[in-house]
Amino acid sequence: MIPSIGDDTRADAPIDVLIVGGGLVGGTLAVLLANAGLAVTLVDRADPAAGLDAAFDGRASAIALATHRVLAAAGLWDRLGPGASPINEIRVADAGSLLFLHYDHSDIGDAPFGYMIENRNLRRALYEAQRAARNLTVVAPATVAAMDLSGPRAALTLADGRVLAAALVVGADGRASQARALAGIRATGWTYRQTGIVCTVDHERPHGFVAHEHFLAAGPFAILPIRGEPGREEHQSSLVWTEREDLAPAVMALSDDDFLAELALRFGDFLGSLALVGPRWSYPLSLLLAERATAARFVLAGDSLHGMHPIAGQGLNMGLRDVAVLAEVLADAKRLGLDLGSPAVLEDYERGRRFDNTLMLGMTDALNRLFSNDVAPVRLARDLGLAAVNALPGLKKVFMRHAMGEAGELPRLMRGRNV
Ligand SMILES: Cc1cc2nc3c(=O)[nH]c(=O)nc-3n(C[C@H](O)[C@H](O)[C@H](O)COP(=O)(O)OP(=O)(O)OC[C@H]3O[C@@H](n4cnc5c(N)ncnc54)[C@H](O)[C@@H]3O)c2cc1C
Secondary structure (H helix, E strand, O other): OOOOOOOHHHHHOOEEEEEEOOOHHHHHHHHHHHHOOOOEEEEOOOOHHHHHOOOOOOOEEEEEHHHHHHHHHOOOOHHHHHHOEEEOEEEEEEOOOOOEEEEEHHHOOOOOOEEEEEHHHHHHHHHHHHHHOOOEEEEOOOOEEEEEOOOOOEEEEEOOOOEEEEEEEEEOOOOOOHHHHHOOOOEEEEEEEEEEEEEEEEEOOOOOOEEEEEEEOOEEEEEEEEOOOOOOOOOEEEEEEEEEOOOHHHHHHOOHHHHHHHHHHHHOOOOOOEEEEEEEEEEEEEEEEEOOOEEOOEEEOHHHOEEOOHHHOOHHHHHHHHHHHHHHHHHHHHHOOOOOOOHHHHHHHHHHHHHHHHHHHHHHHHHHHHHOOOOHHHHHHHHHHHHHHHHOHHHHHHHHHHHOOOOOOOOHHHHOOOO
């Protein structure tokens, strides 16, 4: 018999938390909660093994110092091996201007600002950690057909007829979230009419673990240090080249030689000669904000809740901050024997994330508007702004702590404590 939403047996299913979407955010949450003793089921429409393919995702993510502790708590850091590269300095400059902003981690301590991690390495670490987690069931590839949040337990019906019931459903299925739509949560947003072109280059001179952001008329051009092969650890960088969406297809269609020539014009020659490593990827850039983070027995986390411009490398950081707060709230509720899907528990999560996420969305949007244009008075104002921050040590230290993700009230996991 195919179970239905009304099937009584679902009330006995021992799932605490059902996560829809096993990307970097949903996958990390699943491991953390399972390791904290909650019974977790993760549903993804894709085969998790497909994410291990090098061609799946060419991006590398800048992970702030405080956020990396969430990955460490999930046991992912140790599984990355030597894959992460520290970010010890950050240089921000407007193309054609002599004014710039330079952060050096040694001005405020020994720790780096954060780390660059290739997404493919993080996916592999997640895959291994999920296989090792005892309380975690992965149902994938699987398609969700319906969701019922009206009963004493949330119920998810899969396209093959299986019904999964849990105290709480987490929608972590990305920007076009089906779970968000099924929960009746609306989202607003817009396209930036920009495309993020991503590739890896090998360069003649060492990067010295410095991250660069150049502001060009079409948008930011980021040069981010990653760890190369043994012996050439400091000779590879991941690039995010923001281009107008109408020009990006032509750039993507260039031959490797022509692409490299265009790239070199934007990159400059400070790291010597360049060579392309692997293919290029392109990502349409947009903003998205869900009107709320929760519904009855339901929460959103990661890009399904907030999709932002990669100008400050914050999308995954914010998703992992969601994870840190949600894991803390749910682990506390479990210890106290509370209903994990009760309004009081969900309210703690909503309150814990609303301000931080909205602030970061607003900041990344404003930065992109300020820097992705060539209007002379705006250029002058922003260049003076960069130089002013650079010249004011007190203010600069505040911004450096923000870059580390250390500012504000942090959940336990981001302070290096257990969930
Ligand atoms: C060019 C670029 C550079 C970036 N650089 C950085 C950076 O340096 N630092 C940073 O912090 N962030 C960065 N980001 C942002 C970051 O990549 C995203 O915020 C992050 O990957 C979002 O992860 P997620 O798990 O929430 O969503 P996703 O990665 O979209 O994962 C969603 C998951 O849900 C699954 N799914 C989708 N639909 C369904 C469905 N209907 N049913 C079941 N499963 C489903 C998918 O298969 C997938 O596994 C960058 C983004 C771009 C575009």
